Amino acid sequence: MPLIRPRRNRKNATVRALLQEIRLHQDDFVYPLFVVEGEGGREPLAHLPDIYRHTIHSLLLEIEECLALGLKSFALFPIIASSEKGPRGSRALDSQGVLLRAIRAIKAAFPETCLITDVALDPYTDHGHDGLVDSAGQVLNDETVEVLIQMALLHAEAGIDMVAPSDMMDGRIGAIRTALESQGFIHTNIVSYAAKYASCFYGPFREALSSQLAFGDKRSYQLNPANIREALLEAALDEREGADILLIKPALPYLDVIAQVRSESALPIAAYQVSGEYAMLFAAEKNGFLNADAALYETLLCIKRAGADLIFTYGAKRMARKLAQNAL
Ligand code: PBG
Numbered sequence: 001m002p003l004i005r006p007r008r009n010r011k012n013a014t015v016r017a018l019l020q021e022i023r024l025h026q027d028d029f030v031y032p033l034f035v036v037e038g039e040g041g042r043e044p045l046a047h048l049p050d051i052y053r054h055t056i057h058s059l060l061l062e063i064e065e066c067l068a069l070g071l072k073s074f075a076l077f078p079i080i081a082s083s084e085k086g087p088r089g090s091r092a093l094d095s096q097g098v099l100l101r102a103i104r105a106i107k108a109a110f111p112e113t114c115l116i117t118d119v120a121l122d123p124y125t126d127h128g129h130d131g132l133v134d135s136a137g138q139v140l141n142d143e144t145v146e147v148l149i150q151m152a153l154l155h156a157e158a159g160i161d162m163v164a165p166s167d168m169m170d171g172r173i174g175a176i177r178t179a180l181e182s183q184g185f186i187h188t189n190i191v192s193y194a195a196k197y198a199s200c201f202y203g204p205f206r207e208a209l210s211s212q213l214a215f216g217d218k219r220s221y222q223l224n225p226a227n228i229r230e231a232l233l234e235a236a237l238d239e240r241e242g243a244d245i246l247l248i249k250p251a252l253p254y255l256d257v258i259a260q261v262r263s264e265s266a267l268p269i270a271a272y273q274v275s276g277e278y279a280m281l282f283a284a285e286k287n288g289f290l291n292a293d294a295a296l297y298e299t300l301l302c303i304k305r306a307g308a309d310l311i312f313t314y315g316a317k318r319m320a321r322k323l324a325q326n327a328l
Contacts, residue, residue, distance in 0.1 A: 003214050013250050024297070026070035028325055030116060030270070031316035034208055035059050036079040047204035048275055049282040049292075051188035051314050052077050056102050060093055069320040071193045073114040075312055076102060078123050079209055088132060092151050102157045107159040116191060117155045119148050119176070120167035127214040128169040128206070130221065137215050145172045152176045153183055162189040164247065168196050168221040168234075186204030191270060192243035195231035195257055198222035201250045201276030207232065208275070228257055235261045243267065245310075250274045252299050255306040262307030271308035273299065278314040293318060 009019050034045070034053045042052035042062070048130070054062055063074065065070040078099040084091050091097055103115060105234045120130040127133060131144030144167065152163045163180075165172050173192050180188050198219045208214060223230055234247050247266060249257050249272035262269050277299070285292035303311055313319070 021299065022255065024300055024304060024319065024323065024328075026074075026320045028300075028304060028309075028311055029071060029320065030073045030075050030114075030147055030310060030312040031066060031067065031071055032077060032312060032314060033059060033062065034076040034077050034099055035102045037081065041079040045204075045208045047207045048158045048279055048314060049209075050318065053208065056098070056105050059102055063106060063110055064112065065111060066198055066317055066320070067113070068323050069317065071312075071316055071320040073116065074106075075116045075118070076208065077118060077125040077205075077272075078102075080123050082126070082210060084119050085124055086256035088124055089121035089147070092124040093154065095154055095158075100154060103155065103158040103160055115159070116162040116163045116164050117160050119152050119155070119163050119165040119172075121147065121151075122211050123209050128211045129213065129216070130218065133171060134325060135250050139169075139221055141169050141171075145175050147177045148172050148259050149175055153179055153185070153190075156180060156183070156185040156188045160188065161186075162191050162245070164191040164193060166193040166249075167227060168193065168223075168293045169272075171241070173243050174241035189244040191245040191247050192238040193249060193272075194235040194243065195228060195247040195248045195254070195261065196222050197225050197251075197254065198248065199225065199250050199274065199276075200296060201253070201274045204275035204279045225253075231257050232260060232264060235265060239265055239267055246311060247312075249270060249312075251303045251308070251311065252277055255302065257310055258306040268309040269307055270311040270312065271306075273303060273315070275314065294324065297322070299300045 010016055036053045038055045042054045042058040043324045045051050045053055093272040122128055122130045129139050131139045133139050156165050173190060245268045246261055247270040248254055251273040258271050281292045284290050295296055300311055
């Protein structure tokens with residue numbers, strides 16, 4: 001028997017390209033963007049390298065630049081001043097709030113975009129939890145779902161393409177789907193954060209939103225990092241309740257979850273490479289330990305290989321630029 005030589009299939013760049021199993025493309029990415037009340041320009045975020053907090057004005061310029069790079073899908077997050085936050089997060093239902101005005105402005109200028117909004121109360125609550133809390137500090141499920149329904153309807157009315165409930169309350173996908181259908185929003189997709197883990201990798205995001213927890217943690221609603229069957233159950237429930245896309249978050253430490261949800265559902269799978277996953281690559285680069293863009297490319301490739309059809313990543317614009325230049 002002659003020596004078996006798998007290296008033949010890796011012998012030069014052309015053969016390697018011919019045999020490459022998956023590729024990253026601008027269409028794979030969703031770019032998270034932060035918007036804040038006010039005039040003027042963008043401001044850098046201290047804990048998220050190369051990411052900015054935008055006014056509606058600078059947000060429109062940013063989206064124009066992204067579209068020129070072939071990047072068309074965006075996840076929008078509002079940054080709310082602490083003076084506007086409260087225990088019930090009531091500003092979430094203000095139709096003149098910065099997020100809703102941003103959605104209308106983007107859709108008027110760039111109707112070809114796909115806009116996705118988080119449905120959760122944490123940007124608006126002074127205690128930093130995703131829902132309403134009782135006097136003992138417990139996050140209330142059914143009462144929170146009622147508010148999330150109103151939030152999703154407001155976003156849909158403003159012209160959002162997809163709502164993404166990220167709160168992990170029970171039954172919210174079914175409740176939001178029913179409300180959207182009954183109000184005639186039959187084209188609004190639901191991206192369900194089906195498996196959102198109680199992760200330490202959300203730090204830079206919470207810093208960007210000034211959303212520090214006043215008490216407790218999110219472990220009574222977000223998933224235990226030690227569990228995968230729990231994620232499969234949540235994914236199956238969200239699918240049954242009417243989700244269009246299932247999202248897993250964070251991404252890189254949870255590739256097994258992505259792969260398994262992929263094999264158990266026919267729905268498209270999204271993965272969210274979260275703020276901490278992104279920021280640590282740049283922190284390592286700053287120390288001279290690795291090249292952040294190379295690490296970004298490799299991690300995104302691996303997330304896609306594990307089974308993600310679309311990836312939320314703060315690296316979307318950097319990668320789109322490199323892909324447009326054929327520089328990867
Ligand atoms: C809020 C929400 C969080 C993120 C997205 N939506 C934070 C949290 O649950 O505490 C994190 C995103 C990131 O870290 O990039 N529901």
